[in-house]
Amino acid sequence: MGTASKRRIRGTGLVAGALVAGTVAAATPGTAGAAEAARCAPGRTAPAYTCAQPGDLVAPALEELRPTQAVLGHDEVYYKLGRYRSDKDAAAGGFNKRFDDWCEANGQGEAASVRPDARLDDPSTFTCTVPLGQETEESVEPMKTAVVGPGGQLYLTDGHHTLTSFLESPDGGPRARVRLRVTDNFSDLSPAAFWQRMRAENKVWLRDADGREITVGRLPERLGLASFQDDPYRSLVYFTRDIGYAVPDHAPEFLEYQWGSWLRPELSLDGRDLDDPAAYLALVKDASRRMTALAPDAVVADGRTAAQLGRLAAWNDGKKETGGEFAKLGRPLTDAKPGKLAYALDFKKDVARTPACTTTLTGTHNGPLVVNRGVTCLDRASVRGPVTVRPSAVLVATGARVEGPVRADGAAGVQLCGTSVTGPLAVTGATGPVRVGGTGCTGNRITGPVQLVNNTGPVAFTANEVTGPLICSGNTTGVDTTPRPNTVRGPATGQCAHH
Known part of the structure; x- marks a missing residue:
């Protein structure tokens, strides 16, 4: 790593043991456009991250990042979250994997020490093997990456699964921070030109x-x-890693998605039980054998060949079915070192199933929305107006935005995951499940008072941000606020007094 890179690393960084304050290195001649250079001149104030240049390390909160993809493999995230909540790593004499993952993502190797009360959102509670300022090319290479866009906005280009896992972890959340390596600064482009450039460079x-x-x-x-659709083929490819393919050096962007695009017409998931360990393992075996059966020069997707995407010359890297990565993958949860599938499916069983939608809204809905019957799903939709849920009807909002009050009286169910509500939220007398955040359900942002009153079904209210009073009373089963508490800027009373 050159001197300039080390200088930039010292500019700003979040490290285990400390939050290092500072400014991103100013743009240098030849690395920025004239407008950007003027904004970043000494003594000038520029929007956040506008002056970050390729090689700089920046330390944003997770809530600051904009994704560059609309899908995730949810089962991969479930594996990470399942392992993060397990004590198996500690029982084996190591540290919980979430601290290793954070240290690696932060350019600092692995976890070196972890206090009993250590949390991802407080890096002073653990340390990493590579101290700040002593990063090497090897430690920086696996860091997640970002591009600076118009207005200084950071766009995440690698690490959506890992950083989503940090955000969903009970000790993580949207305000947790991790360093990213800036690969490009396109802040001087218009939005249209920015996306044209991002598409051209496959970012x-x-x-x-x-x-x-x-x-x-x-x-x-x-x-x-909740922000991402679930692509089961992306998860499937993840579980075939080092069985059907291995991530090559200088891997192309979106490698796993390209394998998934090839598998989609090759291998139907119809009738496959992706909740059953044996059935899932058999699917991984089928998919990975198809991958290794390809000729090295066979085109997989987007002009990339099997060899370019890391196809292994022999299934399971030449090892028997009872050995290698395939055997590790299939280890049950009772094993001292369970496999990825066991962790994923154990966590998955605790994720409440979303009822089947009878009406699905996407895009923008202007005006009031009344849910009279059935199950209405807001799938990353925007509603500009009040939402009313009538008795016996169900509302499911996933990654949605509601600009207006939400009221449900006597509903058969209400589920809000990763949804922004600008206005009051009132759920009263519901006869079915009320789920506002929870395991596998991203916390919500509610700008307004919240009332959860006299509901007879189970009520979960977890990991939400509320600006206004929170009132919970008369709920038959109480209110579950685990595994991550809510942030309430206002009084919290009744069954949510300790939120």
Whole structure:
């Protein structure tokens, strides 16, 4: 690593043991446009991250990042979250993997020490093997990456699964920070020119969970499971790693998605039980054998060949089915070192199933929305007006935005995950589940008072940010506020007094 890179690393950084304050290194001649150079001149004040240059390390809060893809493999995130909540790593004499993952993502190797009360959102509670200022090319290489866009906005280009796992972790959250390596600064471009450049350089994945092309307007605004559609083929490819393929040096962007695009027409998931360990393992075996059966020069997707995407010459890297990565993958949860599938499916069983939608809204809905019957789903939709849920009806809002009050009286169910509500939220007399945040359900932002009153079904209210009073009373089963508490800027009373 050159001297300039080390200087930039010292500019600003979040490190285990301390939050290092400072400024990003100013743009140097030849690295920025004239307008950007003027903004970043000494003594001038520029928007956040505008002056960050390739090689700089910046330390944003997770809530500051904009995704560059609309889908995730949810089962991969479930694996990480399942392992993060487990004590198996500590029982084996190590540290919980979330601290290793954070240190690696922060350019600092692995966890070196972890206090009993250590938390991801407080890096002073653990240390990493590579101290700040002593980073090497090897320690910086696996860091997640970002591009600076118009207005100094940071766009995450690698690490959506890992950083979403940090955000969803009970000791993480949207305000947790981790360093990113800046690869490009396109802040002097117009929005249209920015996205044209991002597409040209393959720094954005514009496909939905079914592999269909989408526009940049369909990209989510923030991280969190609820922000992303679930692409099961992306998870499947993740579990075939080092069995059917290995990530090559200088891997192309979106490598796993390209493998997933190839698998989609090759291997149907219809009738596959992705909640059953044996069935899932058999699917991984089938998919990975198809990958290694390809000729090295076979085109997989987007002009990339199997060799370029890391195809292994022999299935399971030449090892028997009872050995290698395949055997590790299938280890049960009772094993001292469970496999990834066991962790993923154990966590997945605790994620409440979303009821089947009878009506699905996407895009923008202007005016009042009344849910009279059935199950109405807001799928990353925007509603500009009040939302009313009538008795016996169900509302499911996932990654949505509501500009107006939400009121449900006698509903058969209400579920809000990763949704922003500008206005009061009142759920009273619900006969079915009320779920506002929770395991596998991203916390919500509610700007207004919240009332959860006299509901007879189970009520969960977890990891939410509320600006206003929180009133919970008369709920038959109480209110579950685990595993991560809510942030309430206002009085919290009744069953939510300790939120």
